[in-house]
Amino acid sequence: SAVISQKPSRDICQRGTSLTIQCQVDSQVTMMFWYRQQPGQSLTLIATANQGSEATYESGFVIDKFPISRPNLTFSTLTVSNMSPEDSSIYLCSVDPGQGHYGYTFGSGTRLTVV
Amino acid sequence: AQSVTQLDSQVPVFEEAPVELRCNYSSSVSVYLFWYVQYPNQGLQLLLKYLSGSTLVKGINGFEAEFNKSQTSFHLRKPSVHISDTAEYFCAVSDREGFKTIFGAGTRLFVKA
Numbered sequence: 001s002a003v004i005s006q007k008p009s010r011d012i013c014q015r016g017t018s019l020t021i022q023c024q025v026d027s028q029v030t031m032m033f034w035y036r037q038q039p040g041q042s043l044t045l046i047a048t049a050n051q052g053s054e055a056t057y058e059s060g061f062v063i064d065k066f067p068i069s070r071p072n073l074t075f076s077t078l079t080v081s082n083m084s085p086e087d088s089s090i091y092l093c094s095v096d097p098g099q100g101h102y103g104y105t106f107g108s109g110t111r112l113t114v115v
Numbered sequence: 116a117q118s119v120t121q122l123d124s125q126v127p128v129f130e131e132a133p134v135e136l137r138c139n140y141s142s143s144v145s146v147y148l149f150w151y152v153q154y155p156n157q158g159l160q161l162l163l164k165y166l167s168g169s170t171l172v173k174g175i176n177g178f179e180a181e182f183n184k185s186q187t188s189f190h191l192r193k194p195s196v197h198i199s200d201t202a203e204y205f206c207a208v209s210d211r212e213g214f215k216t217i218f219g220a221g222t223r224l225f226v227k228a
């Protein structure tokens with residue numbers, strides 16, 4: 001299965017600033033997904049990122065706040081912009097390995113604290 | 116659209132006892148079903164999945180789950196738990212295209228010595 005390297009693993013940021021999270025996959029994948037996991041809660045899908053096209057955002061998430069890049073089939077970034085304490089969460093990237101291997105592979109997550 | 120309900124937010128159990136974590140789903144179309152485990156400060160790891168065929172699926176670490184279409188359930192079981200099984204467990208569902216997986220709220224399994 002695919003292996004994902006996600007960084008940073010954690011960060012403490014000042015409100016009003018931005019943080020870019022990177023995910024590198026060791027194989028080419030068509031779809032990458034970005035999730036948010038707020039403290040003590042389940043995962044909420046932020047957006048789906050396909051290479052060569054604009055990311056598709058879920059209800060409640062907008063591109064200005066969470067811009068995503070997907071320059072190739074092995075890499076993606078999520079930026080959390082103009083942060084507020086409400087953005088404090090764990091952010092996870094995941095991939096669908098495809099080719100009949102259903103079930104996601106997840107990165108180890110980025111624990112973001114906004115102060 | 117699909118939805119997932121995990122019926123227990125926390126399940127405390129003694130070591131070597133059996134455990135069942137309950138999951139119900141709703142969907143207007145056929146779905147794939149998954150269980151994931153999240154250990155502290157880690158990402159999620161796929162435990163097992165139901166795609167089709169036998170309704171009893173076996174996964175890693177001795178876990179198994181049974182798909183019950185009539186009851187729209189996919190409960191996770193282990194006959195004898197270990198301290199190391201202490202973690203958060205998430206039930207998830209996706210449509211047959213495999214896109215946009217929806218996760219349940221999670222069940223925290225706490226194994227006591």
